[in-house]
Amino acid sequence: MHTSAATRHFSGTYAEARRKFLDAAAASGATVESFVLEAHRGALGETLATDVALLGAPGAARLLIVSSGTHGPEGFSGSGCQVATLHDADLLARLAQAGVALLLVHAVNPHGFSHLHRTNEDNIDLNRNHISFDAPLPVNAAYAEVEPFVLPASWPPGAADEAAMAAYIAQHGLRAYRAAVTAGQYASPDGVFYGGTGPSWSNRTVRGILRKYAANATDIAWIDIHTGLGPYGHGEKIYPGRDAAADLARARAWWGADVFAPFEGNSASADVSGPVVSTVYDECPRARASLMGLEFGTLPDLEVLNRLRADTWLRRHPEAPAAQQRAIRQDLRDAFYCDNDEWKGMVLGQTRVVLLQTLQGLKAA
Incomplete structure (x- = not known):
């Protein structure tokens, strides 16, 4: 199979x-450290393992973080972007010249x-897990x-389950349905989100990682790469930070x-509790943080959600036939990773633009 130069970085x-x-x-000469998940195998x-690569001075005041795989198979695209960045001599030279350190997670x-x-x-769901567990959930x-019709007893859902969902949406609206499902819940350990x-x-x-690599930073920009929401191949710039006018204004500048900020109601993303990037406020309280979830569209949103429902259903039903298990696994992979050159090129191009913009922002900080 022919692999274009743009897509050789993907796996x-x-x-x-x-x-x-x-x-x-x-x-690239990066400092590398690996954090192994000892209790499980692939x-x-x-x-x-979660692996980190640091390019630039340890303890640099200005730090650019790029993370991948917060949501499992969304890591296919995020990893490709990180590998492409490590091969991007021009971008790495610009970072070095500006004195901006790069931390890839x-x-x-x-x-x-x-x-x-x-x-x-x-x-x-890790973007629902970074909350204060000292407070009530x-x-x-x-x-x-x-939940009863989102995760029915059998898969695919039956007519009664589909009717219950349609009735809920008719009464409450599609937006309320999606919020109920995706905003995050803390009561059903084998449920969705x-x-x-x-x-x-x-x-x-x-x-x-933040305590070790970002302790001395005064300005931190963090790009967390995601897939599965929005139009095909488009990278929506989601502001996942706190509701502070100055922070949002800086992100737009x-x-x-x-x-788009989920709390303003115009983002493809729900206004979720506890995203990974919010840890910067706890662990680096003295740093000025500029945060982005860079979200690349794949399939229509409700199709992605249905495949996530199937994935969660399968966890509840490990006795499902092997063929059905394989189909659900493949469908989930396809929901988060469009394995073609066109989509990968769109992802790499838009990510590089965001990284250059971020570098310019950090230089001026």
């Missing part, structure tokens, strides 16, 4: 992606990346009402007027 499995990332990091029996959720689950080894009262009842391994690992 077909987590194991391949990890190997490409570590090889590219070593070739789908191919491989080691699972590869596979925030290695278990989900390898096993093709959006959630982690405990069915936790967030309550999503509507979730209990929708589950946030957990304590910090996950990935949560603890990311916090440790750096990245453009097309930065």
Whole structure:
């Protein structure tokens, strides 16, 4: 199969992606550290780890973080962007010249990346897990009402389940249905968009990475790469930070007027509790943080959601026939990774633009 220059940085499995990332990091002279998920193995029996690569001065005041794989198979695109960046001599030279350090965090959720689950080894959605567990857990009262037809007894859903969903949407509206399902819930451990009842391994690992690599930074820009929402191939710039006018204004000054904030109601993303990037406020309180979720569209939103429902259903039903298991796994992979040159080129081009804009913002900081 012909592989274009733009797409050679992408991989077909987590194991391949990890190997490409570590090889590219070593070739670029980066400082590399691996955080191994000891209690689990990958789908191919491989080691699972979150790997970091640092280019630039340790303890630099200005730090650009790019993370991948927060939602498992979304790591296929994020890893490709990170590997491409490690091969991008022009961009790396610009960073070095500006005195901006680059920290690449590869596979925030290695278990989900390898096993093709959006959630982690405990069915936790990591962008719902970075909350204060000292406070009462967030309550999503509507979730209990929708779960019986969102995760029915059999898959695909039957006529009665489809009718119940249609009735709910007719009464409450599509937006309310999606919020009930996707905003995050903390009551059903084997349900969809589950946030957990304590910090996950990935949560603890990311916090440790920040404490080690970002402790001296005064300005931090963090791009977390995602897939699955919005128009095909388009990179929506989602502002996942706190609701602070100055922070949102800075994001739009750096990245453009097309930065959308979920709390303003105009983003493809729900206004979620506890995204990974919010850890910067806890671990680097003295730093000025500029945050982005860069979200690349794949399939229509409700189709992606239906495939996520199937994935969660399968976790509840490990007795499902092998052919059905394979089909659900493949459907989920396809929901988050468009394995063609056109889409990959769109992802790489838009990511590079965002990284250059971020560099310019940090230079001026």
